[in-house]
Amino acid sequence: DQQVKQNSPSLSVQEGRISILNCDYTNSMFDYFLWYKKYPAEGPTFLISISSIKDKNEDGRFTVFLNKSAKHLSLHIVPSQPGDSAVYFCAAVRTYKYIFGTGTRLKVLA
């Protein structure tokens, strides 16, 4: 039973355009949500988070939107840069426990 789903395994975007990564969850009891970025042979690094009581959080080029009624969150990266090419994981959090999605591989084309 997968509580957090990322249905797009990969995404290619032209440099300078917007990247939109999506994530769906099934449990309404999560406290907050996060996005992590992972490069090969490195551990995931924190990108941005959003509390379950908010619907938007913005940090520079990165914005996360939360739609609680749809149990859906998305990460927008604008403008996309080649250095953004990585695997992106969304995670849902209940107290200390992170539940990760399967990841989306983003490739930003120069």
Next chain:
Amino acid sequence: GAGVSQTPSNKVTEKGKYVELRCDPISGHTALYWYRQSLGQGPEFLIYFQGTGAADDSGLPNDRFFAVRPEGSVSTLKIQRTERGDSAVYLCASSFSQGDNEQYFGPGTRLTVT
């Protein structure tokens, strides 16, 4: 400052052998977590330490897996009688406290059981 470090970075072992994986958290972080990431999957929670005690070990797949953190800093994940299905990347993360939003991950140990 130093991040979370994990040793070894790669470990190849034969089926049935015992392995130990080490995690050095960020200094001052009281919370420590172990995850396992199989190919094509996201990290899956194994165990959480608050200080020296395992506060939640509900993610350990069976009793062949055990983890310790005797002094509240370094942690060791121990796997007995390894099986080929144990092959994965084992990630360690730490955070300043349980309520800290952000967990900082190490680079992982890639375990291959032949």
